[in-house]
Amino acid sequence: MLQRTILGLAPIQNSLLGTGVVLTVLFTVSRPEASAGLGALARLLFWSAHIGTALLAILVVSALIRRFNPTRWPLWWLVVSLGLFGCLLSAPVYWLLELGFAPHLEHSEPDGYWDVLGARGPWHGIAAEAVEAMPQFMVCWIAINLPLLFARPTVYGDGGGDNPSDPEPTSDTEQEMKQRRDQFFDSLPEVIGTDIVAISSDLHYLNVYTELGQAMVLGSLKNIAEAFGEEGVQLHRSHWVMKKQVKKVCISREDAYCLTHTGQRVPISRANRKLAKALFGQLNHSAVALQGAVSANAAAPLKRVQ
Structure with missing residues (x-):
């Protein structure tokens, strides 16, 4: 708890x-x-x-x-x-x-x-x-x-994963970003792997969600967003999501969020709704059906949909 x-x-x-x-x-x-x-x-x-x-x-x-x-x-x-x-x-x-x-x-x-x-x-x-x-x-x-x-990782499946293979950096900036990613991966429990789905911040904590589980580590969401660059997007001041993990997008008058392939709901702030539409506009056709299917879970951001 x-x-x-x-x-x-x-x-x-x-x-x-x-x-x-x-x-x-x-x-x-x-x-x-x-x-x-x-x-x-x-x-x-x-x-x-x-x-x-x-x-x-x-x-x-x-x-x-x-x-x-x-x-x-x-x-x-x-x-x-x-x-x-x-x-x-x-x-x-x-x-x-x-x-x-x-x-x-x-x-x-x-x-x-x-x-x-x-x-x-x-x-x-x-x-x-x-x-x-x-x-x-x-x-x-x-x-x-x-x-x-006292945080302990929550595991969704068995086993861990290796660090994703990055292409060889071609500049000092890319080298620095790779070092940041490697340090971040090293801070995660091996059991949840390194296939990042989403990350949320709470004060100085980062709640990291992967395809295999979730864990809490120390860090800055801004630094993580910079380290992953165009691979992910921060659509809320406290939440970041890996772009390839987004399955559907729901944007309505009352609510807005991304639904990932693992069932995480990543909130989208009102100021970033246009950005979400620009990035994931092709996914919005299923938003109405999606909203009705998961409305019971609307009170818990980043809650895993069973």
Whole structure:
């Protein structure tokens, strides 16, 4: 249930904003000690800033983690070290918030070791905020990365596949693209092979779908799209598909997606509908029949049609 989602319920990137709103409302209503003495509006602003800062830091470290090669660095090490870095990024903002709201807080006077340390000066205050925020931040960050840390490949068939044979590169650019593809293939579990069907992104994760199965790896969808060049197309900001794998295209007023030979449904954004028609226009004649045949699966992008 951890594969591709938080507890199998929703993509992580779509859950962050909702989680932030829920936590902000919860802390505003419950009046924890950290905001004691503030009025309702001030508490709302205080917790919106606190939680918003944490979520922004998570997005920053999510962007950074995509730049590291997990074959060179242990994944657990990357997650923990970048989580600590994200906490350090948040600390100066937390310190400024405490400084700005301090005159209105009931406990504005130092009442603990870290408060006493923080009162010694700006750097001490930032360090104290980092230490106090670290447990909560790291728990949230590691929870977000559980799908990646414990991901296991899902197999559709038996055996694996060899890396697709590329023609010999004729330029430095083609050589670089081939190296990118080879690195990407090396990151995939052998059991699912390398016949790529589609790839979707969720924060710093890539959910890779092949003819034999699916797996979650670390990476950037933009880099993958560049590496495969004209072999595939990104018709949605979070989804890419191999052109030769597209069987049918369905474009209607309410929905638009590609159906692959393996049964994956790859969403098409409204802005890319014209591009999809230009690329796969000859497949649109069966779109109406297709829509009725698979309408029951419309709620799950990239869901395998049985």
